[in-house]
Amino acid sequence: MGIGESAVLFEQRDYELALYSIDLAKKHNYPERLMQKLLTREVSCKQRIADGYSKGTVPKQRMGINVDTNPRIPFLAKGIGMSYDAKFGRGLVAEKDFNPGNVICDEPIELCALEPNLLLSSCNQCSAELVEMLIPCLTCPMVMFCSEKCRELNWQLYHRFECAVASKHFISSFVTVATHPRLFFYGLSQFGDDLQAMMDYCEAEVSPKHNPLEIDFANLNRLEVFKAYHSFKPASTPEMSNEQKFVASVHYLTYLQHPLVRSIISTDVQRRFFLRSIQDYINVSTSAAKSVNDLKGHNTTLITPIVSLCNHSCDPNATAIVHRGRTKLVLLRPVRQGEQIFSSCAPPWWDSDQKEEQVILNFKCQCVVCDRESDAGRQWRSMLKRPFPKHAIKNMDTLMAVENHVDTHVAARLNAFQQFFKRFAVLHPHAALGPCLERYCLLLNNCSYSEDEALLRARLQADFC
Template identity: 25%
Template sequence: MKARGRVLCDFQEASTDEERLRFIISRGLIRNISWLNFYIQNCKKLHCKSVEKSKCYREQGNTYFQQKKYEESLHYYIKAIIHAPGIEAKTEDLSLAYANMSASLYHLMKYQACLANITAAMESGYPDRLHHKLLLRQTQCLLYLKQIEDANTSVQVAKQHAGKMKSTDKKKADIFLQEISSVERKLANAVDNKSNNDTYEMKKTKLPDLSYGRNQLVTQATSGLRMEQTREKGRHLVAARDLKAGDTLIVEKPFAAVLLPDHYDSHCHHCFGQLDLLVIPCVRCSQVRYCSKECQNSSWTSYHQFECFYMDLLHSVGIAHLSIRIILVAGLEFLVEFKRKLQSLENNTVRIKGVSEDGTYRHGYLTVYDLMPHSKHLVIEDLFQYSLTACLLLNILQVSDWFNSHTKMSSDPCNNTSSGECSDKSDKKHMSGDVGDVSEQEQYVGGLLLRHIQQLVCNGHAITELQVTQATDLSLVETKSQVRVATAIYPTASLMNHSCDPSIIASFDRDSLVVRAVRDVKDGMEIYNCYGPHHKRMSGPDRRQILKDQYFFDCQCSACLMDDGQNVMYMVFKCPKCENALIEEQTNVVCSECGYHGNTLSYKEKTGIAKDLFLQAVQRLEANNIKGAIDTAQRCHKIRNGILHRNHRELTETKDFLARCYAVTGDFEKSCRYLKESVSSIKTVYGALSIEYANELQKYAEVLVSAGHMETALAITNEALPVFKVHYGTSHTSVAELDELRFHLQKSLIIS
C-alpha cells in the first residue's frame, strides 16, 4: 500500500495527459503485466474462422433439420456461417451454410429471408453441381410471394441449368425437370401480387427533417436553436424562436459508437440495427455480425481491421473502448494535421470550444476534442486508472500496426487475411518500458486516448432501443422498456445542459439520435436534457447526489429549487383514516390533513413482506405457474393497497402485474379493470403528455381489444397516438403499431 501511495504521489505531479501517459510507460506498469503479454502473443488464435467448426455446426443443424426442428436448426446454421472461412479460402463451407439456412427458412415460410440466403449462397461460391436445388427453391419462394414475373425468370434459369446437367447426370436432370414442370403449372395459374386497399401497409421508418430548416452554425440542429456561452453555464442551446411540442431539434449521427458485447448476436456491429435472418459475418473473426455488406465494409475500413484480434481486451475496459474507436474513426493522418491546426486555433483566446475557423459547430473531431474532460474534478485514483487504460489502448494501436496503416493496410476486407484462418505468426511488438522508445506521435495519440476516456465519463451517451418483454410465452400484456444497446459520442447533444425536468426527449433510429421538444418552449428559453435522474422517478436529494458524483455540479434546475412534495407524495404511505399522504418523522408517520399518528416500523415491516411476495409472484409467472402468481400477487396487492398512497409506484406496479396475469388466463375483463387503475395512476404521476402514460394507454388498448371493447379501444388508441407523435414523430415503431391498430379497429367497427 505504501508503494502504491508513493506511485500515486509521484503521478500527481504530472499536469497534462501526455505527461500522465509517459509516467505509466516509464514505470513499466503495463509492460510488466505477464498475462497481457501472453494475450497479445496469442490473441490471433482466438475467434478465428475454422472449417472444422463450421462443418460441425452445419452437421448439428442438419440433424435438427432432419427432425423437422427448423427453428433449432437455424441456430446452428448461423454458427456455421460465422465460423466459415470466406470465399477466398477456396472452401465451400460458407456457401453450404447459407444454402442450408435457406432450406430451414423455406420450411418456416420465411420466404424473403430464404431468398436473401439463397443469394448469399450463390455469391459465396455455391457449388455448380448443386445449383439446381437453390434455383428450384428460389422459384418456389417467388411463387409463394406472388412475384410471378421474377418467378418465371427464375424458372428459365433453372431450365438452362437442367440442360447443362444432362451431360453429366441425365437421371438427376430428368427428375429436376419434372419438379420444374410442376412449378410451371402453378405459375400458369398464379396472378401477380396486387396491392389490396383493405390491408394496412406499415410505413418504412425514416429520419425526420429538422423543424424550421438546418442551422447554419450548429449544423446538426434546427435553425430554431442557437448556441450561447456564459461563464456560469458554459456552452448551451437556447430557443431562437417559439418552439412547439413535437418539433425536431437535433438529428445527429455519432462521431463514434460502440455496440455492447451482449448485443453482438442480435445487432449490426456498425449501425446497431436489429439483425434479420441474413447473417453477414466479419471476414476475419467469428465475433461480430452485420446487417449488410455496406456495414461490413464501412466497419472494416474505419476501425474493425485494427480491433478485430483484440476484441476481448477491448470488452474488458468498458466505456473506454469508445475512446480508441474515436481515434480509429478520426484516423492517424487527420490527427497529425489536427495537432498543427489546433495550435493555430488555441492562439485565438476568444474562440468558442468546438467552433471551427469558419465559425461552425459541425459533425467533426474538433467538437469531440473540445468536450470537457473534467481532469481537475477527478480523484487521483480514478485518473491513474484511466491513464493505465489509455496506455493499454495505445499498446493495442501499436501491435495492430495502426501507426503504419496509412501506407500498408488495405481498406478492402477481402484483401486482408479474409479467409480468417488462424496464423501462428505472433506479434513480437509490445510497449517498451523506455519512454525514448515510444515516438512523439505515439505519445500524442496516447494523450488523446486519455483525454477521450475522461470526456466519456460525462459525455458518453447510451443508445437505447424500445424492447418488448413477456413474462411467459402466453402473455398478451407486454412490458416495454428502454434497453441500452450501445454507447456513443454525440457532440451536438452534449451542448444541452441538464434539468431534472427536461424540455426534450431523445430517441434513436439505429445509431442516429433524434431530439424532440416535449413541450412548448418560448424564444430565448434554454433547452434542457436529462442526464438520468428525472424528478418524476427519483427524490431530490438522491438526484442531486448522483449528479454531483458523476457530473461534478450542484443541480439548480427548477425541479430541484421547487418543493419536491408533489412527487414525494407518490412514494409515501397512506393515512388509514383519510387516505392522504403520511409524512415520516423519525419513528412515526403523521398525516398533515387529519393528524393521524402511527409507528413507522409497522409500515416498513409490511412493505418488506409485500416486496417479498411480489418477487415470488414474478418468479411463479416466469415458471408458468399462473395460479400461484395470481394468488401471491393478490396477497401483495392487499398489503400495498392498505398502506401505500393510491398512486404509489409499487401499488401501480402490482396492478400492472395482475393485469398481465389475468390476460394470460384469458380473463380480459379483470385485466382491463387493473389496467384502468394503473393508467389512471400513471397519468396522475407522469402527466397526460408523458411517454409513460402513452405506453400504458397502448397496453390498455390492446387488452380492451381482446376483451371485445372495440369502441373504448379505439378511443384509447386515439388518445395515445398524439402523445407518441410528439415524442417520437410519425414514423416510429410505436406510432406505426398504433396506427395499424386504429386502422383495424375502425374497419371492424364499420363492418359491425
C-alpha cells in the first residue's frame, strides 16, 4: 500500500496524499525490509511541499455559507424557514430576501447508501469520494471509510447491525431504496437499542408538519434527528409497487439472519413492526432522499434533515452540490421573502428530456414546468419565447466574454454571473437564459470541488509537515 500508492501519488504531485498513505503503511505493520524506501519517499514529499510544489492549500473561492447563520443550526443561513402546503408538503422558504450566489446551507451527511460499485471508493458513512484515503471496516471487507471518526460513527449508528450480513445485504439491495433499513437502525441506535421505546414513539401519530428546523443542531441530539427523519411524509402516498414489497421482504429476511438483530427483534409483534417500518421508510426514502450520480452513472442516495426539506422543481432557484460528505445549497437567482426554495433532482428545464426526467424522478412532478394544465404552468411556458431586450443581450455577451477568458479569476467569473442574474431576474424564465444557468451551475460545482481539494491538502500538511 505505502510504496505503491505513495509512489503513484508522488508522481501525480499529490504530496499530501502520499504522506497520508505513507502514514497508514507505517501504522499497519509495513515490512521492515521495505521501510527505508518508504521513509525516503516521506522525506521527498515533505521537501517538495517545502519547496513550493504543492498543488495549493488556499482555495481560489470559498464556498461556505456567506450570509449570517442560524445560531441553532450552524450549517443553515439565518432567515430560512419551513413552509407547508398541500401540493408540496413541507419545504424550505425564504423569510427574507436573498441574492444569487448566497450559500444558504452546508449540511453534513450522516445517512447515505452507496451503489455496490462505489463501496470501495467512497466513505460508507458520509459518502465522500476519497479513494486514496479510505480505510476498511475492522470486521468485514464490504465497506470503507474516509476516517476513523466516520468508521466509529457508522458502527455506532447502523453498521453493527449490517456487518455480519453485509455481503447478502449489498447483493440484494437496490440503491434507490437501500437507505430505508439504515433509517430504521439509525433510530434504534438513538433509542439505545430499546425496541419497545422505539415502537412506542413510532406507532403514535406524528404530525406531517413536524419542523426539523426546531432542532438545536449546535447541541446535537441524534434522537431528535431521527424523529425528524421519521416525520418525513410524501405529499401523496402511492400504493407500494411489487418491486418495493419484494425489496422490503428481502431486507427483512436478510437482517433477521444477523445474531444481534435477532436478539433485539425476537417476537412476532416486533418482527411485524420491523417489516412495517421498512415499508414505511421506503416512502420516506422516495420522498426525502437525494440521489447523486458520478461521471460513470454510479449512484449515491442520501437523506439529511434539512436539505431533504428542499422540494424538487424543474425550474430550480437553487442548486444542490454534494461533495466530500456535505451538501451545499447555493442560490441561482434572487429569492424574495415568502418564496419557496427549490433544487432539482433531475436535469432542469434548460437541460432535460421530460420523458427521461420522469423516469429519473420516480414520481409525477407537479412543478410549474411540468404542470401543463394550470394557469401558472401555461404562463411559465409562454414566458420562454418572449422578446429578449437588446440591452440584456449585450450584457449576456459581456458575461460570456468574462466567463470564457482564460485569465479571468474565478471570483470575477462568479461575480459576473451573480450580478447578471440579479439585474435580469425579471426576465426569468427565458430560453436565452438557459445556457447561462447551465454554465453558472457548472462553475459553482467546480469551485466547491476545488475548495475541498485545497482544504484537504491544508489539513494534511498540518498533520504531517
